[in-house]
Amino acid sequence: MLNVTNGKIINIMKYSIHDGPGIRTAVFFKGCPLNCLWCHNPESQKYDQELFYWPDRCIGCGQCLESCSSGAIRLTSNKLDYNRAQCKVCGDCCTVCHAGARDLVAKTMSVGQVMAEIEKDLVFYDESGGGVTFSGGEALMQPIFLTELLQDCQKKEINTAVETCGYVKPEILQTISPNVNLFLYDLKLMDSQRHQYYTGVPNELILENLRWLTEHHSKVLVRVPIIPGCNDDKENLHQLGEFVASLKRVQELHLLPYHRAGVDKYKRLGLEYQLPDIQAPENEQMERIKSELEQYGLKVKIGG
């Protein structure tokens, strides 16, 4: 499944100011071992290629129908029907769609191609103290590709950050860690069963990896998404505060308020958004959570 020199990338976002210090380039990897119900990048969950489809952009020109070799697109009662189950995700329909209704989620890129994009913004890293952040999905799911990128960045004096969910083999984390300047480590729920319910996996490995990392790496930020009704209860916050306080050298705890910016993407992927209709937390609520966690002696910040 893995290729030494190529990786699967969803997007390379320039001028990212929420994923580590300064102006950064965020490289989003495809594929994640978790599937959190609140995920705002659902297109990053599967490793395999997927197709975004915006039915409301479709102008019904029929170009895709002609291009489709798998029979996934059909003309039924005057409208174009798209059957994902039959789709081979070859992308031919995307090439011909001039209404912009179809787009492949990921592209395969070489280390050299990704580095070329990263290096374009050197001047901004220099002026802002920024760099590159490898995110996803889960960057550690493509370990060899990631390692090569990290090594190349270090050679070129580009500051590196890796955002991880922590659900990875310890030896992978340990191998890449010397080439990472900063870890952004996501922590969601302290109760393993609840963790399993909301994210699809238990959390023991995640907590162990975090503990190891804070003992062996000098810069780790813990990031906690605050999802009302899922993980903002007193008990979870209490356990989380105690656990993080027990760790060595955690630089800061960042609270990321839930938002609905990704909801529309589920529709484009033909998926259901499974969380109920919850609202983004109010500022006052975020402030309250912040001060609760500060009681454990932690340095807490709202936002990335």
Next chain:
Amino acid sequence: MSRGAQSGYMERVNRLKKRVLETRPEMDLENARILTEGFKETEGEPLVLRKAKAFHKQCQEKTVKIWDDELIVGCSGSKMRGGILCADTCWSVLNEELETINERRYDPFYLKPEDRRIFEEEIRPYWLGKSTYEEWLAQIPEDTRILRDYGVIYINRKAVRGWGETTAGYEWLIREGVSGIQKQVEERKAALDITKPGDYENDYYLNALLIVSEGLKTLGERYALEAEKLAAAEENPQRKKELLEIAEVCHQVPANPARTFRESLQSFYFYQTAIFMEQNAASYNPGRMDQYLWPYYHADLEAGRLTSEEAQELLDCLWVKFSEPCLFQDAVTAEFAAGYPMFQNVCVGGVDSSGRNAVNDLSYLILQATMDVRLYQPSLSVRYSLAKNPNSFLRKVVELIRLGTGFPAFHNGDIGIRMLLNKGIPLKEAFNWNPCGCVETNLEGRLRQYTALADINLGSIVEFTLLDGRNRKSGDYISVRTGNPLDFKTYDEFSTAVKKQIEYVTRAVVKGSHVIDEIGMHRPVPALSLTFKECIEKAEDYAWGGAKYNVGNGIILIGVADLINSLAAVRHIVFETKQATMEQLLTALDADFAGHDDIRKLCLDSPKYGNDDPLVDDIAGEMFTFIADEIEKYSSKFGRMTPGILPVSGNTPFGLEVGALPSGRRAWNPLADGVSPSGGTDLNGPGAVLKSVANIPHDRFVQGTLLNMKVEPELLSTENGIIQMMALLKSMCSLGVFHVQFNVIDQEKLLQAQKNPDEYRGLLVRVAGYTAYFVELGKDVQDEIIGRTVQHGISAG
């Protein structure tokens, strides 16, 4: 909250501001009437003397009014929001619009019946056949005229209004007073010997300067008397006191040296109204006010005569005055620069004459004045020195950007210095440059030029290349024949044809420019020349080249991104990937892409300028080096011609003349503005825009380059957002980009983005702790953002 909002002085400022906003712009013909009467009294005398005497008569006879509540006084005409007619330059412009000026779409002016009568009975009969504009219409070269008529160039601007585009010697005037300057004129005059050839002309020229000096002194004195008269009748003791202070100030300035900060402001403003009265024009630039007003401010503070809050109130009062006058220009010119744009460009920051940090307390007060007043004038610019200016200054600049007024125009100070060097000005003086009008470059009291004489439509250039010299709209062949594009075998052949078109059009503009230069010899401006030291030394008017430095006129390029993207698309589609043939492309363009959606998709998918993509950005570097070379090939009698890239609003009317382009732009739509990417084609964030834009050799476009970027105020609502914006501006300077101005995205624009997502594809917004592309969000999230985005807009007159 801005500091001013908490302070008492804002009550007055808000009252003054409200009055300006509620006053409807009117034609003001008093100046033109007095000028006409003055000219009738001086038949047979040298032109410059007649101008000087008419100016003196205006100072003596014009209406002198002090509006209630104001502290800084003065007005070029008789009406608070008046548009002045420059009869000797362009009386006929009003003549052509007598029926429409009240209602015209861009910048209407109310013309009262009695003013219309004055115009028809007194002004028109006298000036018929005598104005600069009529001279221009009679002398415009034929090829220039044709290109103008088809919307390929715009070149009337300087014939329909006065000089402008200059920075007078305010510092000298404030320091010496009119009397001090007058003394120098007299000394110069005493050295003349009229038996020597040339000295007769020198003698009457210097006499003209003495006459305008007397006029200026009279003007101040009349305001002093008016203030005393009003004070005598005033019942409110507070206002009575203020009026007596105004009287004291006006007795002193502009006749004598300013002794206080307040006098320096008043002296400045009298002169500002006077040079505007002499010739109606946009862009009389106050320039580096934080530098030349600093000694007065500093001395007052040291002496305990003034608090910084009182200084702020005075500045704010002056800021309201800047928004009073309205530029009168013809309907077409107004379309190219809409919004009664006086372009009085004030500048803060930068370096001093030794190249050291020049930011001082007054720099901050001036930024605060724009934060307090938020009117459309003055145009506030920042000259930022990456190496020398402090972070606290840059932070204040970002705080002002966040307010969403569109100010300040942020300039890279070092590039400005290099532009002046390239204009032939020595470094010692280039350190002191100031922005002019929009983004052009000036030097206080020393430099003469038209910074933006003519505009060239680069969309037409692409069209001519594709149609072998034909204009699509009319079907007429009006440019040089560069061959049938179907015969082009390589991209190089295509790009060579583009260059030939540029050469042809540039040549026609240069010819026109020379004619304007010649006509300009007949429009001396003694009141303006008075503060150009070398005009006195040489006894030679500003109009004749008397300033210390003269350069060739500015030639402005419009449609930069359209040109670059069109070339890139032709190269990519036809010559490199061969996805379509030239014939298919031409057919699609001919049909404005109707029935050719596939070709349009290829055009839109071609590499686009603004994404830090070398596949297109190399064209930007190559083409604009060629264009700079091409323009600099020519000289006028005043010096080398000078290129610039600033559209004001000319990209819209130019766009109406251009059919579909290979960039994917549909026919008759606006072109891109300045050096900015085409709307909706920059998809990689602000850094990528700057990287692309940096491929243009900015310092060679010595009349400035203009970049507009969009910003959603929420992006600057956090400390992190502010810090990263500061870093972005610093990076811009490292990259050698000259200027950026931020259009704030308000509610209305977001609604537009929701409706026409294609034009806003690159628009970033902040969602909680996350930045996203607005058009990629679902409608409910979009609605939420629209709901939270309050109106930050600026009040335009």
